[in-house]
Amino acid sequence: MTELLTSAQMRAIEAAAIASGEVTGLDLMERAGRGVVEAIFEAWPELAANRGGAAPAPPGYLGNEEEGGGSFRAVVLCGPGNNGGDGFVVARLLAERSWEVEVFLYGNPENLPPDARVNYERWRALGEVNPLSGRSIDIRRHAGAVIIDALFGTGLSRPLEGAAVDVQRFLLGLKGRSAARKALVAVDCPSGLCLDSGLPIQKGAGAAGMYVPAADLTVTFQRRKLGHVIGQGPLYCGRVAVVDIGLDKAVRDAAEGRSADAIDPIAARAFAREVARPNTSGGAYYSAPGAVGLRKRVDLHKYHQGHALVLSGGPGRGGAARLAARGALRIGAGLVTLVVPHDAVAETAARVDAIMIREADDAAALLDDDRVNAVCVGPGFGLDPRAVSLLEAVLDSKKRVVLDADALTMVGAQRHLRAKLHGGCVLTPHEGEFARLSPQAAKKLKTTAKSGPAYSKVDATREVAAEFGCTVVFKGADTVIAHAAGLCSVHSAHHDRAAPWLATAGSGDVLAGFIAGLLARGFAPMQAAETAAWLHVECALKFGPGLIAEDLPEQLPAVFRDLGL
Numbered sequence: 001m002t003e004l005l006t007s008a009q010m011r012a013i014e015a016a017a018i019a020s021g022e023v024t025g026l027d028l029m030e031r032a033g034r035g036v037v038e039a040i041f042e043a044w045p046e047l048a049a050n051r052g053g054a055a056p057a058p059p060g061y062l063g064n065e066e067e068g069g070g071s072f073r074a075v076v077l078c079g080p081g082n083n084g085g086d087g088f089v090v091a092r093l094l095a096e097r098s099w100e101v102e103v104f105l106y107g108n109p110e111n112l113p114p115d116a117r118v119n120y121e122r123w124r125a126l127g128e129v130n131p132l133s134g135r136s137i138d139i140r141r142h143a144g145a146v147i148i149d150a151l152f153g154t155g156l157s158r159p160l161e162g163a164a165v166d167v168q169r170f171l172l173g174l175k176g177r178s179a180a181r182k183a184l185v186a187v188d189c190p191s192g193l194c195l196d197s198g199l200p201i202q203k204g205a206g207a208a209g210m211y212v213p214a215a216d217l218t219v220t221f222q223r224r225k226l227g228h229v230i231g232q233g234p235l236y237c238g239r240v241a242v243v244d245i246g247l248d249k250a251v252r253d254a255a256e257g258r259s260a261d262a263i264d265p266i267a268a269r270a271f272a273r274e275v276a277r278p279n280t281s282g283g284a285y286y287s288a289p290g291a292v293g294l295r296k297r298v299d300l301h302k303y304h305q306g307h308a309l310v311l312s313g314g315p316g317r318g319g320a321a322r323l324a325a326r327g328a329l330r331i332g333a334g335l336v337t338l339v340v341p342h343d344a345v346a347e348t349a350a351r352v353d354a355i356m357i358r359e360a361d362d363a364a365a366l367l368d369d370d371r372v373n374a375v376c377v378g379p380g381f382g383l384d385p386r387a388v389s390l391l392e393a394v395l396d397s398k399k400r401v402v403l404d405a406d407a408l409t410m411v412g413a414q415r416h417l418r419a420k421l422h423g424g425c426v427l428t429p430h431e432g433e434f435a436r437l438s439p440q441a442a443k444k445l446k447t448t449a450k451s452g453p454a455y456s457k458v459d460a461t462r463e464v465a466a467e468f469g470c471t472v473v474f475k476g477a478d479t480v481i482a483h484a485a486g487l488c489s490v491h492s493a494h495h496d497r498a499a500p501w502l503a504t505a506g507s508g509d510v511l512a513g514f515i516a517g518l519l520a521r522g523f524a525p526m527q528a529a530e531t532a533a534w535l536h537v538e539c540a541l542k543f544g545p546g547l548i549a550e551d552l553p554e555q556l557p558a559v560f561r562d563l564g565l
Ligand SMILES: NC(=O)C1=CN([C@@H]2O[C@H](COP(=O)(O)OP(=O)(O)OC[C@H]3O[C@@H](n4cnc5c(N)ncnc54)[C@H](O)[C@@H]3O)[C@@H](O)[C@H]2O)[C@@H](O)CC1
Pocket: 010, 011, 013, 014, 028, 029, 032, 079, 080, 081, 082, 083, 084, 085, 086, 113, 151, 152, 153, 154, 155, 156, 157, 158, 159, 160, 161, 164, 187, 188, 221, 245
């Protein structure tokens, strides 16, 4: 499990580590700056070539004919806080490697915080510091340079203004000619981005207030922050490198509630986590008793792998439920039964084999059957009175249930249904369905943030999970999963897990089926949602472009094989 931190958590962890005497702020800043330099060399190994001594002949792209060429170049943009302090360290370390480094400061050096001030002075022993403005950066001189954005990091509290905006516009190529830079490297985050939400802090809606140039590489410290993985963060940040600055123990102490005063005592619940590759052990043979993993135990027959019901709509509308049922079966539920209205039985029977079919009139009996231990309701289900009363019966049964699509619409609109939700419910809204569940949270999420931290998808998901008392899976390229008690995890399908092919009709139905299948296998709601979200994206990655929803469950055997199951 890897924690995803908010800015406040990172600050508290840093403060706790410094207070414990294990490390000083100056040490952390030095490690941070060094980490940025190392991450640059890792990303562009050709830049690691000149270590001290004479400058090497420049590669073609770095050549500056007017000046006769020379060493590698960096332009370091430093802000008024410790993010700027990291920038001064980067400048010094690159200059020590014979880079040509030009440093700009946004703000007054007198007002720099102490550690940043120390590093400002250390840099001043090597070179100049220019005041920052869009005009002060000469486009021609810096062609081919690596630009380091160390203006603002976790301390961003309001929209950029003045020279900071000028320079952002310059970097965006909005002012004059865009510099043909080698790379834009952001320290902690591209400045202007809120690290809690992945949303820009801006004066107004639309382009008028937003000048965050997208980085090629963002280097952050110890752990990713939420803003790197949710909202627009992944698009602005580019590749994100995480540098160890020696705070690993401090992070774990905080997340496991062992820190002293500096961190909230309910910290363990306050920390979000990245959804990880699932546990492939499980069952009494493989891990602690009671733990559930993906591996099936050799001594169990199908009735021990659970029985999932998938409730279907009427004739011509059963496709979504069939996709969910196929997903539930492939992910390993022992039995899957489609529950269909009488007039849709023939049509359904023509389309499925291993999946069983029962008429909707039998629903009450099925819900009374203790062997049925998970239900999926919503995909293609309908909103008519029959659907409402079936949903009511499902919720009254207190069985673990995935509510998707039409079921979410009904729950959003009907207070009495909402009152029946319980801890075994998993709601899987996309953005539109989320707005129906909680118009207030959706509105806050869409409101332009004029000060930081901005209200985030994590805040919104947690809020609705707590209000409804169940697990909520707020889908999207950034899928946020929250439990009523505050636990929260994020699956970010970006960079090496980018699966844009998942934006295809019916893929959400398959996800609902995956979750229901895992619930049937005994996974707890949160664990089922996390595991299903990971497998869903893994199936999409396995198939690649051209994917349609039907393909997703069919990738599971290969994905399971890759997991060593
Ligand atoms: N927390 C940690 O553990 C570490 C933090 N480090 C660095 O320190 C950074 C955080 O430093 P700070 O807390 O000083 O925050 P920042 O350096 O992000 O910025 C804070 C300063 O900018 C001002 N400010 C905020 N928004 C502004 C705006 N729109 N226009 C003008 N001024 C604005 C604030 O009043 C404050 O003076 C991190 O992002 C990271 O780069 C690293 O040195 C390593 C360790």
